[in-house]
Amino acid sequence: MNDPVQDILVSLRDRVMGVSETVLATVDGLVVAADADKTHPESMAALAAAAISLGHRLADQATTGTLRQLTAQCSAGHVIVTAVGNRALLAVVTDEGVDGLAFDREIPTVVDDLKKILAQDTA
Amino acid sequence: MSQETPAARNIPALLAALHAEKRSGAVLVSGTPGGVIHVRDGMVVGMETPGAPGVEVLLLKSHRITEDDWTAARATGTDPARLGLELVAQGLLGARELEVIGQAALFDAAFALALTSPDGWEMTAPRPLLDTGAAIPPDRLVTENTRRIRLLSNERGATARFARDRPDPAPAARDPQRTARLSPRHRTLLTAADGRRTPRDIAFTLGRGLFAVMLDLRDLLALGLLQSPSVTLAGRPSTAPRTPLSASTATPQPSATPLPRRKP
Amino acid sequence: MALLDTVLSTVGKTSGVTAAALLDGVTGLSYAEYGAPEPAQDAQEIAHLAVMHLNRAGFTGELESIVVTTAAHHHVTTRVDRQGDPLLLFALVDRDRTNITWALRDLAEHTDRLLS
Known part of the structure; x- marks a missing residue:
């Protein structure tokens, strides 16, 4: 049987055109699960955790409310980091043609599903 | 108007x-x-x-x-x-x-x-x-x-199903004699088809048209150099807050009963 | 009139050419046409098959041209060089009005300047 978290990550790649890699990490930067091939999940987890913590401070400094998502727009794709509750975060690597509408539609459900599963982790 | x-x-x-x-x-x-x-x-x-x-x-x-x-x-x-x-x-x-x-x-x-x-x-x-x-x-x-x-x-x-497929290199794709007989275009395509990318993803990776990529993928599938991907997945670690392991659980105790043996 | 249509009508003025098309070498999409180049997409398929078979036979160079000759016509398909997927210039050449050597030479001149 497949791990449900892994299934969610793989299905995100199926449901949103342009999603190429995803890494689910703890807020302290450790890999929980990854659907990755070209990126190094351990490094991605550490960097995404650092980025989102900087993002929180950025939002604080700019008094722009709570951070929802952090996007690095690059010439050949994007990296989008979203908080998954207060324990984890999801880093998604996409190409430049990503279906942004589908991404925005799918990501709240994905985050919610992941949050529910991770909440069951007690030991 | x-x-x-x-x-x-x-x-x-x-x-x-x-x-x-x-x-x-x-x-x-x-x-x-x-x-x-x-x-x-x-x-x-x-x-x-x-x-x-x-x-x-x-x-x-x-x-x-x-x-x-x-x-x-x-x-x-x-x-x-x-x-x-x-x-x-x-x-x-x-x-x-x-x-x-x-x-x-x-x-x-x-x-x-x-x-x-x-x-x-x-x-x-x-x-x-x-x-x-x-x-x-x-x-x-x-x-x-x-x-x-x-x-x-x-x-x-x-x-439409072919467009969602994520073709994987077949064992034959590792045979240099087979790949040497491909056009440079097909050879490049073979390295981009990694079992994770759909034809659309490959098209974006190489900067080529979706339909052109699908036609070339069809050639490679027909030559037996590509196949449909296999799924291999592993489990994941827990995200629960970490607590230091106590000494008693950290070192496994040898079991009192001997391991079962198969009798002929 | 689109630039490509203009360049194809220039190709059409070549002596002996009765129809012409600029095609995508992989997809067979016709970018511009002059006259009624009905056999053009078949010519692209022939070119594709020829390249696949030549590759399998160990030939690794680029295809330059293919000429299919029927009773009345030469069907000439020449490769138009560019970075990325190749283009093909197809021309239907009247056998009574020119010979193949001249036709190939004239078409080669066009392919060199086609994309500028």
């Missing part, structure tokens, strides 16, 4: 109506993928969708235009719609070549949009579009899509 959307049962019918009325505007298509169809005086002059690479991706990912030249052309303050013409003016791209790429991208987007049924559409005022000089009557898009779907599988559903 009225901006009312003509009643139509599908996108080709809508485009035909816009063609008959020589209308201009943008048709926003919602769906998976959705897209934007740019219409000028009834002719289709551009189409953008996440389902197929646009002109910018075709130029940059194929390294036809370098990132630096692209950024420099944008920095001239030219209207984004005239960016292609700016590249031509700077001698970086032929005007006819731009038209070829514009047409190729347009037909490719039309093909990508034809693989799934749209959720809906609405007509808006004209939207910004990178001008390439392409202007296609909508009936040509329909005949070309029919030809493309017939070439791949004779049936839209099977073509």
Whole structure:
């Protein structure tokens, strides 16, 4: 049987055109699960955790409310980091043609599903 | 001129109506993928969708235009719609070549949009579009899509499934004698097909058209160099807050009972 | 009139050429046409098959041209060089009005300047 978290990550790649890699990490930067091939999940987890913590401070400094998502727009794709509750975060690597509408539609459900599963982790 | 959307049962019918009325505007298509169809005086002059690479991706990912030249052309303050013409003016791209790429991208987007049924559409005022000089009557898009779907599988559903497939290199792809007998184009494609990418993903990676990639993938599948991917997944670690392990659980205790032995 | 249509009508003025098309070498999409080049997409398929078979036979160079001769015509398909997927220039040449050597030479001149 497949791990449900892994299934969610793989299905995100199926449901949103342009999603190429995803890494689910703890807020302290450790890999929980990854659907990755070209990126190094351990490094991605550490960097995404650092980025989102900087993002929180950025939002604080700019008094722009709570951070929802952090996007690095690059010439050949994007990296989008979203908080998954207060324990984890999801880093998604996409190409430049990503279906942004589908991404925005799918990501709240994905985050919610992941949050529910991770909440069951007690030991 | 009225901006009312003509009643139509599908996108080709809508485009035909816009063609008959020589209308201009943008048709926003919602769906998976959705897209934007740019219409000028009834002719289709551009189409953008996440389902197929646009002109910018075709130029940059194929390294036809370098990132630096692209950024420099944008920095001239030219209207984004005239960016292609700016590249031509700077001698970086032929005007006819731009038209070829514009047409190729347009037909490719039309093909990508034809693989799934749209959720809906609405007509808006004209939207910004990178001008390439392409202007296609909508009936040509329909005949070309029919030809493309017939070439791949004779049936839209099977073509749409192929478009979602993530082909993997077959064992034969590791045989240098086999790969040496491929065109450079097919060899490059073989390295991009890694079992994770759909034809669309490969098209974006290489800066080639979706339909062109699907045709070349079909060649490689027929040669037995590609296959459908296998699924291998592993478990995951817990995210529960870590507590130091106590000494008693950290070191496993030898079991009092001996291991079971099989009796002959 | 689109630039490509203009360049194809120039090709059409070549002596002996009765129809012409600029095609995508991979997809067979016709970018521009002169006259009624009905056999053009078949010619692209023939070119594709020829390249696949030549590759399998160990030939690794680029295809330059293919000429299919029928009673009345030469069907000439020549490769138009560019970065990325190749283009093909197809021309239907009247056998009574020119010979193949001249036709190939004239078409080669066009392919060199086609994309500028």
